[in-house]
Amino acid sequence: MAELLKVENLSAGYGEAVVLNGVSFSLNEGETLALLGRNGTGKTTLINTLAGATRQHAGTITLAGAALHKLASHERAAAGIGWVPQERNIFKSLTVHENLTAVQRPGRWNPDRVYEMFPRLAERKTNLGTQLSGGEQQMLAVGRALVVNPRLLLLDEPLEGLAPIIVSELLKAIARITRDEGLSAIIVEQHPQAILAISHRAVVLDRGTVVHSDTAQSLRESPELLDRLLGVAR
Structure with a gap:
């Protein structure tokens, strides 16, 4: 490798x-x-x-x-570099979908793939960041890092x-x-x-x-x- x-x-x-x-x-x-x-x-x-x-x-x-x-x-x-910091740092005033599309870059990872991996986010795609549980916020933070389509x-x-x-x-x-x-x-x-x-x-x-x-x-x-x-x- x-x-x-x-x-x-x-x-x-x-x-x-x-x-x-x-x-x-x-x-x-x-x-x-x-x-x-x-x-x-x-x-x-x-x-x-x-x-x-x-x-x-x-x-x-x-x-x-x-x-x-x-x-x-x-x-x-x-x-x-795709980064999920300890504080998560999602955009709490944006919806789940807006969080993902705001940082999306071309590549294999897109919002649809994130929703397939985290069905909870698909159910809450119109919810604001402030309306998510801690676990859902973490899923969103991971998803947001993925749609940047990082190498690391x-x-x-x-x-x-x-x-x-x-x-x-x-x-x-x-x-x-x-x-x-x-x-x-x-x-x-x-x-x-x-x-x-x-x-x-x-x-x-x-x-x-x-x-x-x-x-x-x-x-x-x-x-x-x-x-x-x-x-x-x-």
């Missing part, structure tokens, strides 16, 4: 504060990366940095051979605070998007076993640096290591 994303010696943060220090990893076309770590280790900062929402102090980010770190956030979307999907804690039935629906959708459709993705999640099960690779951050990198299967099958790194296996 061809390399899609390459991050080398990345240092970034907010203002003068450096949160990430010397982060390096790569991701191939069609692969999913589980980005793990305890709270406050820099996972969200890394996702935000890839999307162009932090201050980068050093290092390079390359997407399909292009220097992503030189681009503004809106240019990164055009270059192939960034998901920051997509299952956080959702009811178990919604978590199950979203996991199935994410597995379809990545495993079946072959869209590359980086997923931050506090429930590692759920994400490791649908990922190819795993990177663990601690204090803003990479402390472990391996296949997702290997980490999933090593509960003692997972417990030592994250404190969540048992």
Whole structure:
């Protein structure tokens, strides 16, 4: 598989504060990366940095051979980054359908395909963002990232605070998007076993640096290591 994303010696943060220090990893076309770590280790900062929402102090980010770190956030979307931030950031004053068509770019993903994947959104396509439940807002945030037709999907804690039935629906959708459709993705999640099960690779951050990198299967099958790194296996 061809390399899609390459991050080398990345240092970034907010203002003068450096949160990430010397982060390096790569991701191939069609692969999913589980980005793990305890709270406050820099996972969200890394996702935000890839999307162009932090201050980068050093290092390079390359997407399909292009220097992503030189681009503004809106240019990164055009270059192939689809971003679902922790806050979801849907347009709450627009309808579900308007949220999707407002950012749509040409490609295989369109509102109809999003509605097929998330029937709840099809039932609520004329509802405003303010009229959606938390789970429906998350589905819309994922759908909105898909209709940009990205090469790389960034998901920051997509299952956080959702009811178990919604978590199950979203996991199935994410597995379809990545495993079946072959869209590359980086997923931050506090429930590692759920994400490791649908990922190819795993990177663990601690204090803003990479402390472990391996296949997702290997980490999933090593509960003692997972417990030592994250404190969540048992």
